[in-house]
Amino acid sequence: MLRTALRTRSFVRPLSTNADKFVRIVDVSPRDGLQNEKAMVSTETKLELIDRLTDAGLKTIEVTSFVSPKWVPQMGDAKELYPQVLKKYSGNGVTYPVLTPNLKGLQGALESAKQAGKPLEEVAIFGAASEGFSMKNTNRTIDQGFEAFQQVVDEARKHNTRVRAYLSTVIACPYDGFMDPKRVAELAKRYLDMGCYEVSLGDTIGVGTPSHVEALLEQVFKHIPTEKVAYHAHDTYGQGVANILKAVEMGVRVVDSCVGGLGGCPYAKGATGNVSTEDVVYALHGMGYETGIDMDKLSSIGEWISKELNRANGSRAGKAHFTKMDKPKL
Numbered sequence: 001m002l003r004t005a006l007r008t009r010s011f012v013r014p015l016s017t018n019a020d021k022f023v024r025i026v027d028v029s030p031r032d033g034l035q036n037e038k039a040m041v042s043t044e045t046k047l048e049l050i051d052r053l054t055d056a057g058l059k060t061i062e063v064t065s066f067v068s069p070k071w072v073p074q075m076g077d078a079k080e081l082y083p084q085v086l087k088k089y090s091g092n093g094v095t096y097p098v099l100t101p102n103l104k105g106l107q108g109a110l111e112s113a114k115q116a117g118k119p120l121e122e123v124a125i126f127g128a129a130s131e132g133f134s135m136k137n138t139n140r141t142i143d144q145g146f147e148a149f150q151q152v153v154d155e156a157r158k159h160n161t162r163v164r165a166y167l168s169t170v171i172a173c174p175y176d177g178f179m180d181p182k183r184v185a186e187l188a189k190r191y192l193d194m195g196c197y198e199v200s201l202g203d204t205i206g207v208g209t210p211s212h213v214e215a216l217l218e219q220v221f222k223h224i225p226t227e228k229v230a231y232h233a234h235d236t237y238g239q240g241v242a243n244i245l246k247a248v249e250m251g252v253r254v255v256d257s258c259v260g261g262l263g264g265c266p267y268a269k270g271a272t273g274n275v276s277t278e279d280v281v282y283a284l285h286g287m288g289y290e291t292g293i294d295m296d297k298l299s300s301i302g303e304w305i306s307k308e309l310n311r312a313n314g315s316r317a318g319k320a321h322f323t324k325m326d327k328p329k330l
């Protein structure tokens with residue numbers, strides 16, 4: 001049935017091989033999920049979160065940001081946390097990228113790798129589709145951002161470090177309103193042209209619907225191969241899973257999310273958390289896709305971290321699954 005449904009649209013790829021069935025989840029909880037928390041989360045709790053996500057079968061876990069601690073205080077322990085992560089897990093088949101908005105950030109990540117005696121496998125740069133968000137989030141215009149990113153990509157290449165790109169506010173910006181999909185597609189292509197291996201399209205304020213996603217991806221796929229695109233949804237209007245399924249139906253196989261629906265951006269007022277990893281995994285598994293993630297373990301992580309942060313678990317599937325199963329230790 002899934003195949004029949006998929007074939008009805010021109011931009012849709014039928015599921016024909018096992019590779020087509022695998023969706024890589026990039027869990028961004030330790031970074032995007034926690035960056036907006038007002039109370040400081042201890043480095044130990046962050047490390048435990050990373051440990052639990054690794055154990056649950058995630059293949060990519062974004063662990064921290066090498067950004068200015070004046071801008072995002074919650075990520076101020078990156079230099080303490082990251083060497084420990086690399087030392088413990090490097091070479092285990094899981095990737096642990098970090099955000100590096102400029103050369104100073106990349107240097108911080110490289111120093112951590114040196115300290116751990118491990119290679120720096122992957123970093124991520126982050127720009128926006130709107131000038132308003134670019135200024136608020138990074139204090140520079142879109143073009144100034146590209147200049148800084150090119151330096152990061154050039155330096156990263158010398159260390160064999162892969163660079164992922166985030167393009168935020170791809171549907172709408174809290175300051176500039178709705179975006180033109182053609183413009184977003186051109187910006188997304190610029191990241192690949194400069195040497196990034198993948199671009200993650202972020203609906204940072206979570207206002208998009210599946211129709212917005214469709215209109216956006218139709219433009220993006222005119223410029224960029226499907227396999228270089230990831231989708232990053234926020235759940236402000238409860239559209240996160242629907243939007244991801246639209247992206248997956250159109251061929252996207254990399255999806256960003258956070259356990260317990262954690263997160264929100266410090267520079268996107270009113271936006272709620274990222275789409276929850278549990279909701280995404282539940283929907284994908286139910287539709288015959290594979291993620292390699294253990295739903296029992298995942299749902300206990302959502303419950304545990306929500307309790308640690310003293311907030312309600314933002315994942316509907318996570319809560320329901322956790323309630324039904326034999327409880328592992330929290």
Ligand code: HMG
Nearest residue numbers: 066067068071101104105126137138139166168202204265
């Ligand atoms: P700036 O203030 O314009 O930079 O910030 P500056 O070059 O003038 O430097 C100011 C100070 O910051 C200096 O320190 C620098 O050394 C320091 P001081 O002399 O005042 O003591 N500094 C740094 N410190 C540590 N690490 C660095 C670094 N760079 C400069 N890398 C900057 C420019 C880009 C650094 C700043 O705006 C910043 O850090 N912004 C980060 C904001 C952020 O992390 N936002 C959240 C992530 S993006 C997001 O959430 C969206 C996403 O999740 C996708 C989605 O949801 O759509 C990716």
Ligand code: MG
Nearest residue numbers: 032232263274
């Ligand atoms: Mg986000």
